[in-house]
Amino acid sequence: MAKKILVTGANGVIGSELTSLLLSKKNEFLPLVRKKTKQEHIEFDILKDDWKLLENLFSEVDSVVHLAASINTGGTEKENHKLQIINYDFTEYLLKLSVKNKIKKIIFSSTLSFIQKPLPEMILENSNINPIYYYSLTKYKCEELIKKYSAFYNINYVIIRISSPIIFDIEKMHDNFLKKWILLSKKGEDFVIYGQGLREQDFVATEDVAHAIYLALQDKEVKGIFNIASGTSIALIDIAKLLVRKYKNSFELIEQEGVDEQWNVSIEKAKSELGYSPKYTSEQIIKKIIEIS
DSSP states (O other): OOOEEEEETTTSTTHHHHHHHHHHTTOOEEEEESSOOSTTOEEOOTTTSOGGGGTTGGGGEEEEEEOOOOOOOOOSHHHHHHHIIIIIIHHHHHHHHHHHTTOSEEEEEEESTTBOSSOOSSBOTTSOBOOOSHHHHHHHHHHHHHHHHHHHHOOEEEEEEEOEEEOSOTTTSOSSHHHHHHHHHHTTOOEEEESSSOOEEOEEEHHHHHHHHHHHHHOSSOOEEEEESOSOOEEHHHHHHHHHHHHOOOEEEEOOTTOOOBOOBOOHHIIIIIOOOOSOOHHHHHHHHHHHO
16 A cells, blocks of 8 residues: 655645645645644644554654644743644654654754844855744754754655745735735735835745645655745835735834844755745735735
8 A cells, every 4th residue: 555645734824735736646645733624634733632643644654744833932931831842842753753664754844033143145054043932943953853863763854944934815824924914904004114124035935835845755865954935035115015005005114123134045955956946936925915815
């Protein structure tokens, strides 16, 4: 019997895109979710359920795509404890099951939020790291753990460091500044930009992220850390202008130091080693989400 792909966080913004892609490609997969919304979903709550329930699933699996995570930045003892369990401890448990069941490949979704500030002129896979938030720290610790397991047990891994993922569905979007601006604009309300609006951010479409993961699954030899972004950026003030042009509202600039960062993310490694080629630029992503909202 053909082995399957285990996808954790399968109904998240990236997981839902990936499972749709896998389905279209007729790949066999097991979608693990916290709350079941589809018949084929396997309901599993990391905080509430016995992790040993997953052991039987691993007999059917040869690849793991680990997308499930808490995206709370942390700060309080309670929040940090939750992040530790969901993001780090559960990842370690999956790695132990992977070793036990001789899993061929594990793909882990990470972040670019732990890149050291001030940001380098170009963000590479070997750029300096300095996690500020506990969320970022757990992701970095997971990366180090995966590399350690790979060295000891010869696990093939791909770590994807994702920029700012955007799903083309306002209801499913993460609660970030962009979603807030769009919702305020739709109601005809004004919004605020801190700084000069010169901060440039790299947005990546979740369908592009899903395609990068699919490429990593298909290539049995590829291994390592990859930036997955659009490779382009757009300034906040340009996003604001697109919104007020459509909704006829306005925005206010409020002076604040240290907010106009330049997120220039290199995707050259992903292009050359994964064959990754994003469909959307940051500007196209913003225009599309505004258009359909």
